[in-house]
Amino acid sequence: MPAVEPIRFGVLGCASIARRRTVPAILREPRTELVAVAARDPARARTFAAEFGCDAATDYLALLARPDIDAVYIPLPTGLHHEWVGRALEAGKHVLVEKPLTTRYAHTVAVLESAAARGLTLMENLTFLRHGLHRTVRELVDGGEIGELRSISGAFSFPPLDPADIRYRPELGGGALLDIGVYPLSAAHLFLGPDLEVVGATLKHDPARGVDISGSALLCTPDGRTAQLTFGFEHAYRCDYVLWGSRGRLVVDRAYTPPPTRHPTIRLDSEHRSRTLTVPPEDQFANTLHAFADAITTRGDSSSDAPHIRSRAHLLAQIRQAAHTTH
Incomplete structure (x- = not known):
């Protein structure tokens, strides 16, 4: 050849x-x-x-x-x-x-x-969407490990950045929603599908910097499944999502930024049992x-990606439009 x-x-x-x-x-x-x-x-x-x-x-x-x-x-x-x-x-x-x-x-x-x-x-x-960890999670959910999926909660946050960080500059597209809110939003989109709509949202605005520094959102599918998202530049570090089903829940820590040498873990909790699965390390980049x-x-x-990118962008716009802004 x-x-x-x-x-x-x-x-x-x-x-x-x-x-x-x-x-x-x-x-x-x-x-x-x-x-x-x-x-x-x-x-x-x-x-x-x-x-x-x-x-x-x-x-x-x-x-x-x-x-x-x-x-x-x-x-x-x-x-x-x-x-x-x-x-x-x-x-x-x-x-x-x-x-x-x-x-x-x-x-x-x-x-x-x-x-x-x-x-x-x-x-x-x-x-993070290319890491095999999330494919394994999907297989567990589809296999009924937690029953019927009812909701997902996701969070990505870390302490305040260096004051000179570009993520504090509005003219460069700064702010927590675009920088890290997109991660739990994408996890919700991955597991609940493209029919999510924003029910409500909050954004905390820093008037001195002109950007949002934290926020939250509640989303819902037409059949009533929900997603709760939290993100920000003013919290202790957190990087996870939790899938909650009719018979149990599934917890993924360090969900969005695992180092290439890390063996990610998935915790499965039910009424009478808790167990942890370990998946192989991968370099998601x-x-x-x-x-x-x-x-x-x-x-x-890359047309297979385009509808997902477009849908996530629409949800980001909905969060901004729906958000109750605090200072």
């Missing part, structure tokens, strides 16, 4: 998540190759490029103009996603972008439609790069 040409990557931005997790995954994926990186600060791009053995482009537009780049990874602040995802698609590049895809539902729909029209792969780097490469090499346009 003829050799398969590698998918040649460019990176727009030198964010911490790129350095720590996604770029190493690009380097490990057999079908991808890192070609170049660009940053607002050329010196930072040169340092990043030297660390990972690639070129440093002069700026974002120069990187997108390169004919030796097939796909771009965009770890820029959320508020810049719409512009640069759009520019990358217009340049004919496949796009892997940090979550959420954009800050607005209309913008999300627009870039999804643009990617589909061009036959390009556009994927959110919402990596590597799994996402593998799925992204699959979509490109099979000439797919």
Whole structure:
């Protein structure tokens, strides 16, 4: 068989998540190759490029103009996603972008439609959904381990960030809902399906910073199953979801950010018994790069992901619209 040409990557931005997790995954994926990186600060791009053995482009537009780049990874602040995802698609590049895809539902729909029209792969780097842990949870629920699923509660929170953190900057799409609220929301969407509607929500707004720093939401399906979500930048660390059924409940701790060496656990509680299952460790960033490469090499346009991305974006917009805001 003829050799398969590698998918040649460019990176727009030198964010911490790129350095720590996604770029190493690009380097490990057999079908991808890192070609170049660009940053607002050329010196930072040169340092990043030297660390990972690639070129440093002069700026974002120069990187997108390169004919030796097939796909771009965009770890820029959320508020810049719409512009640069759009520019990358217009340049004919496949796009892997940090979550959420954009800050607005209309913008999300627009870039999804643009990617589909061009036959390009556009994927959110919402990596926890690619971890086999959640597939095992689904199998347990479908197998009746907790009876009929009645509700899910999910939380993701951590203590206050450095005051200079970009997640406190409204012009860059900051705020707790978009940064970490999307995780328990996505878990609820995964297990309760696309028919969720927002019943009520709260957002605590920091007037000095101009962003929401915590919040909660109650969602419901047409048949009465519910999801309760909590998220924020002002709590002790928590990262979990709980599925509650007619005969028991299932608890997953460290649900959204397990290190690649961690053996995740699933606790099953019923009236007379409690047991813990351990699943194999996985690198969810590597799994996402593998799925992204699959979509490109099979000439797919990641259309199977598009309805889920669109539905989650709609729910985020509903939470914002429904939220009772406190200060």
